[in-house]
Amino acid sequence: MNTAEPRLMSTGGTMDYVALLKPRVMSLVIFTALVGMVAAPGPVGNIWLAAFSLLAIAVGAGASGALNMWWDADIDAVMSRTKARPIPSGRVDRPEAFAFGLFLSVLSVIVLALAANYLAAALLAFTIFFYAVIYSMFLKRLTPQNIVIGGAAGALPPVVAWAAVTGTAPIEAWLLFAIIFFWTPPHFWALALFKSADYEAAGIPMMPNVKGEARTRTEILIYALIVAPLAVTPVFFPVAGLLYGVIAAVFGMFFVGLSFRLYRAGPGAEMDKAAKSLFGFSILYLFTLFAALLAEHWLGFHG
Structure with missing residues (x-):
């Protein structure tokens, strides 16, 4: 993890905070989660609850991305494809990125629990924890099997969405x-x-x-x-x-x-x-x- 002294004030704009959410990854999460919802048996009951559930899953995925960027700021600064990200480029302060990701994590889980059910919320909470902690903080830097095991986080959104509309995960x-x-x-x-x-x-x-x-x-x-x-x-x-x-x-x-x-x-x-x-x-x-x-x-x- 980057140990450099944090900036006193972030200079990032709205798009920099959007970038922290890893929008390309988020778009894949939204899409696979939507398929999980539609593929689940029976019609989607309340369309607004389904929409809020999908939004919560998307925000949870973005929160995971922000926490991942917070932790990986040191290696992101070294790699050519990531060095322009908001934190290594200095546009967003690391503590602010952490607070942003943590707030969105808690918010997304609460919204999903209220909009859908506790099973879906628990699965979302586990997904965020697995990606931000198990994968980012441990697997990624310890083993060449990091992607194999860590892939579970990216594979869970359809299950979370299925549980959101049915209350089950068959x-x-x-x-x-x-x-x-x-x-x-x-x-x-x-x-x-x-x-x-x-x-x-x-x-x-x-x-x-x-x-x-x-x-x-x-x-x-x-x-x-x-x-x-x-x-x-x-x-x-x-x-x-x-x-x-x-x-x-x-x-x-x-x-x-x-x-x-x-x-x-x-x-x-x-x-x-x-x-x-x-x-x-x-x-x-x-x-x-x-x-x-x-x-x-x-x-x-x-x-």
């Missing part, structure tokens, strides 16, 4: 969790392969820096071979139908194919190109899976 909700959980390592390790110098400079034990590029590419392929068939399994439950199944199968084959291409790639520029291709497609892959599930439910094609 196996169908955890299937959505599992898809995101097993998708996360190949997604982030592909990024780590062509950003390994950044992670090395920051002292973060990412898989390529600790186990080497060959081991990382093998692990990526293994996880791709797990997530591709796993992503099809919702069709065997009353949560997805044929449309989703076909899309999941086709995009899963592409995901495995790109992972295998990366596995076989030569060193240097060829590997970087393959890793960038996989990283870019991985975002499209997850988005398409959940978009197909959302479309099925809105169009009444599921089940």
Whole structure:
């Protein structure tokens, strides 16, 4: 954690505090949580309570991001893709970022408890704690399995949302969790392969820096071979139908194919190109899976 003396006064504007929320990550959380709500059985009862629940989940995700940036200010200042963030650039003071993240964390959990139920609120509180404390403060700097274990935080929003509208968290909700959980390592390790110098400079034990590029590419392929068939399994439950199944199968084959291409790639520029291709497609892959599930439910094609 950064031990530099804090600034006396923050110079950050509104957009700097928005940046603390990691809006790109938040947008993915909102989307997967929305799918969790829509995929849950039965109609969403009170639309306003559902909207407040989704807002609370989004704010909780943003709070996690702010707390993560507060803790990681030292390594963010070293890495090229993060050094322009509000804290290392000096636009937002670290104590203010911590207070901001903590306030939003408490607020989001309280709002979700009032708008939905205590199960959903407890799951949201656990998600924030897991990302901000277990992942950011411990796993990220201690083990190359940081992304594997820490991926649980990013995979929980559909479960939280499902619980918000039903008061339960059945196996169908955890299937959505599992898809995101097993998708996360190949997604982030592909990024780590062509950003390994950044992670090395920051002292973060990412898989390529600790186990080497060959081991990382093998692990990526293994996880791709797990997530591709796993992503099809919702069709065997009353949560997805044929449309989703076909899309999941086709995009899963592409995901495995790109992972295998990366596995076989030569060193240097060829590997970087393959890793960038996989990283870019991985975002499209997850988005398409959940978009197909959302479309099925809105169009009444599921089940």
